[in-house]
Amino acid sequence: MAILEVKDIKKSFGKTEVLKGVSFSLNEGEVLSIIGSSGSGKTTLLRCINFLETADSGKITVDGDVIFDGEDHSKKKAKETREKQLKIGLVFQQFNLFPQYNVLDNVTLAVKLKAKERPDYKQNKKQILAEIEEKALKLLSDMGLSDKIRSYPCELSGGQQQRVSIARAMALEPKILFFDEPTSALDPELTGEILKVIRELAKSNMTMVIVTHEMNFAKEVSDYIVFMDDGVIAEEGKAQEIISNPKTERLQAFLSKISD
Amino acid sequence: MFWNVTQSLMEGFGKTLEIFALTLLFALPLGLVIAFGSMSKWKPLKLVSKGLVWVIRGTPLMLQLIVIFYGPGLIGSWASQLESTNPLIQWLATWECFDRFTAVIVSFVINYACYFSEIYRGGIESIPKGQYEAGQVLGMTKSQTFFKVVLLQVIKRIIPPMSNEIITLVKDTSLARTISVYEVIWNSEIFIRTDGLLWPLFYTGLFYLIFNGLLTVVFGRIEKKLSYFKA
Numbered sequence A: 001m002a003i004l005e006v007k008d009i010k011k012s013f014g015k016t017e018v019l020k021g022v023s024f025s026l027n028e029g030e031v032l033s034i035i036g037s038s039g040s041g042k043t044t045l046l047r048c049i050n051f052l053e054t055a056d057s058g059k060i061t062v063d064g065d066v067i068f069d070g071e072d073h074s075k076k077k078a079k080e081t082r083e084k085q086l087k088i089g090l091v092f093q094q095f096n097l098f099p100q101y102n103v104l105d106n107v108t109l110a111v112k113l114k115a116k117e118r119p120d121y122k123q124n125k126k127q128i129l130a131e132i133e134e135k136a137l138k139l140l141s142d143m144g145l146s147d148k149i150r151s152y153p154c155e156l157s158g159g160q161q162q163r164v165s166i167a168r169a170m171a172l173e174p175k176i177l178f179f180d181e182p183t184s185a186l187d188p189e190l191t192g193e194i195l196k197v198i199r200e201l202a203k204s205n206m207t208m209v210i211v212t213h214e215m216n217f218a219k220e221v222s223d224y225i226v227f228m229d230d231g232v233i234a235e236e237g238k239a240q241e242i243i244s245n246p247k248t249e250r251l252q253a254f255l256s257k258i259s260d
Numbered sequence B: 001m002f003w004n005v006t007q008s009l010m011e012g013f014g015k016t017l018e019i020f021a022l023t024l025l026f027a028l029p030l031g032l033v034i035a036f037g038s039m040s041k042w043k044p045l046k047l048v049s050k051g052l053v054w055v056i057r058g059t060p061l062m063l064q065l066i067v068i069f070y071g072p073g074l075i076g077s078w079a080s081q082l083e084s085t086n087p088l089i090q091w092l093a094t095w096e097c098f099d100r101f102t103a104v105i106v107s108f109v110i111n112y113a114c115y116f117s118e119i120y121r122g123g124i125e126s127i128p129k130g131q132y133e134a135g136q137v138l139g140m141t142k143s144q145t146f147f148k149v150v151l152l153q154v155i156k157r158i159i160p161p162m163s164n165e166i167i168t169l170v171k172d173t174s175l176a177r178t179i180s181v182y183e184v185i186w187n188s189e190i191f192i193r194t195d196g197l198l199w200p201l202f203y204t205g206l207f208y209l210i211f212n213g214l215l216t217v218v219f220g221r222i223e224k225k226l227s228y229f230k231a
């Protein structure tokens, strides 16, 4: 059973149709990379899945739960949407860390706020908060940030900030983690540390969808690759094959342009 | 003589401080209301808020003082002359002048609330969209995102323009004399007229300098407190 199923997603901004019917699915523990030229709709697709935009039509299912259905026009309660939101995580290109909180608090803030809704929160407050911190510390040490937990975002390098933001997303234990060009805002020498972290996550069987321009990395880390062009999926398949043996002319052109 | 002057100026400056404190007390929250109004998605509310800010910022405070002091009384007597049975007119007929001090506070509060609202609005709108989106993606509610994430960043950004505006308020209190509310400059001017003394006027300046100096220190402290992060 696929953990993520995206069916015929369409999205227009005004008169421009940005997504013209995008479908794909992904199994648990697999990594999917989305490649494609600028303006092909990769970010818009991720934003539609993560509720930052509302698709015009289509259907999105996560782990058997329909999180979006274009046919269903009933008004959603904000709380319901939030519950669905928590099944998936998103790592932004620009990190979007909270500047006034230190690293540890950035990672724990949302988790602590969510814990307040637990019925046993009042009784076990101390224990719950301690567990949250402990888990965050573990995540941060996995990210190689143990010595930075009291630092503020403005004191960190871009690569470190992006690792914090990955830990922040992981702290909510999403079923799927989405990345929108996680290394594009970084100096070339810092991209390696992020790619290493993502590689580790892939090894631990985290289900991930990654929009990236790093072809070699996509080929190495992902099971499948989707090539988007002008709002549709122009080609998809096993990672190795897509990159080494592109079938459509558009993908061939894209790959040769990238390798220049 | 020096003692006389000091006593009189202290009294006047008491009035000044009173106007200052009451204005802040009401204008700070009212400004937030107007700011949310002018950012509202509901067009009529947005239009009314923006219109109010435009009129208040576009006309002198002195004019507003005079209108608010004399206006209600004039409307009242005009309405009672009509001897109409229309309930609205009858209600207008009950309008009377504010007493002088109330008129000063009302004018100052409205005026400063409008200035503050623009500072608040600028601060809120300058927070990058990514902060709200990060909050949403992390499953936080809109109010959690506002209070836990955005608010402190807004405060940090508005402290410098707010401190400017508040120091201007200290000096603007002297306009209260337009409708004969006797603040410190009025009191010191009396010494020119009755005793031909100029120095009480400089002495008055000292009151302002010291008070604004204190405010500058306080705002400096707050800025320093919030300098641990960049936003």
Ligand SMILES: Nc1ncnc2c1ncn2[C@@H]1O[C@H](COP(=O)(O)OP(=O)(O)OP(=O)(O)O)[C@@H](O)[C@H]1O
Pocket (backbone or CB within 6 Å): A013, A018, A036, A037, A038, A039, A040, A041, A042, A043, A044, A045
């Ligand atoms: N909020 C918006 N309003 C109007 N048009 C938009 C909006 N967001 C995106 N678009 C348009 O949709 C198209 C696809 O944009 P999108 O950001 O999804 O592309 P992308 O594949 O992520 O590109 P890149 O590789 O540069 O990040 C672009 O033509 C863009 O101008």
Ligand SMILES: [Mg+2]
Pocket (backbone or CB within 6 Å): A042, A043, A044, A180
């Ligand atoms: Mg993009």
